[in-house]
Amino acid sequence: MKHRIALVTGSNRGIGYATVQELLKKGYRVIMTARKEADGAKSLSELEKYGDVKFHPLDVSDPESIHRIARYIESTIGQLDILINNAGIHYDTWQSATSADLDQVQETLNVNLFGAWRMALAVVPFMQKQKHGRIVNVSSGSGAFAEMGSGTPGYSISKAAMNVLTIKLASDLRKYNILVNSVCPGWVRTEMGGMAAPRSPQKGAETIIWAAELPDHGPTGKFFRDKREIAW
Ligand code: NDP
Numbered sequence: 001m002k003h004r005i006a007l008v009t010g011s012n013r014g015i016g017y018a019t020v021q022e023l024l025k026k027g028y029r030v031i032m033t034a035r036k037e038a039d040g041a042k043s044l045s046e047l048e049k050y051g052d053v054k055f056h057p058l059d060v061s062d063p064e065s066i067h068r069i070a071r072y073i074e075s076t077i078g079q080l081d082i083l084i085n086n087a088g089i090h091y092d093t094w095q096s097a098t099s100a101d102l103d104q105v106q107e108t109l110n111v112n113l114f115g116a117w118r119m120a121l122a123v124v125p126f127m128q129k130q131k132h133g134r135i136v137n138v139s140s141g142s143g144a145f146a147e148m149g150s151g152t153p154g155y156s157i158s159k160a161a162m163n164v165l166t167i168k169l170a171s172d173l174r175k176y177n178i179l180v181n182s183v184c185p186g187w188v189r190t191e192m193g194g195m196a197a198p199r200s201p202q203k204g205a206e207t208i209i210w211a212a213e214l215p216d217h218g219p220t221g222k223f224f225r226d227k228r229e230i231a232w
Pocket of ligand 1: 009012013014015035039058060061085087111115139140184186187189190191192193194
């Protein structure tokens with residue numbers, strides 16, 4: 001596995017940071033990313049002791065930024081095996097569908113859905129060439145129809161849409177040995193989850209890493225929590 005290369009979006013803090021840490025401990029080479037250079041540099045200096053990690057700036061809401069990281073991969077490594085679409089924003093507990101600020105909802109979709117989609121489009125060509133790839137979309141129970149109630153309208157809709165993206169990508173890419181799955185990390189102690197959450201970022205990263213390491217012919221187009229399939 002040592003030659004496998006992984007990229008994690010939004011990995012300067014929270015679940016993304018813990019995912020990079022755990023992947024490094026397992027011997028993967030990792031591209032960690034952050035919107036801000038300073039945040040990336042700080043995280044890089046902490047993460048280097050765990051393994052072979054490089055930093056590249058990335059804002060998933062900006063197509064140019066995605067173009068730049070794809071060119072970086074092409075020119076320096078020429079390979080990408082694992083994409084973790086972790087970057088996410090606006091758990092909008094402060095609004096409801098009947099009071100929603102649609103500009104904010106649009107911003108949420110631009111990161112949580114289109115950011116993940118743009119990233120998939122950018123890296124799938126590497127994976128197709130290799131005939132190997134794993135894409136993990138970090139979703140949420142808030143996006144599961146089975147668990148959905150009122151509240152967090154922008155966030156829930158963005159994660160439900162991300163789950164549809166998972167199914168679509170998975171069925172297009174299965175023939176290339178590229179497995180695409182959604183993972184809910186559970187309720188995790190991060191800036192988004194808050195300090196009352198029961199799970200550590202490491203625990204949140206567990207099923208994400210499990211989905212990144214699925215064997216060939218493993219499940220694809222599914223939704224998991226705690227390594228078990230859950231309802232959409
Ligand atoms: P955090 O808020 O702690 O971290 C979010 C990360 O995403 C940060 O690194 C942030 O960067 C980055 N980010 C935000 N916008 C962009 C962007 N435009 N481009 C690139 N990176 C961006 O959240 P968590 O670690 O808790 O969440 C990680 C994922 O897990 C999210 O997708 C979230 O929806 C999901 N999740 C979290 C749960 C929880 O309980 N915490 C529960 C269920 C799902 P910056 O520092 O620059 O803002």
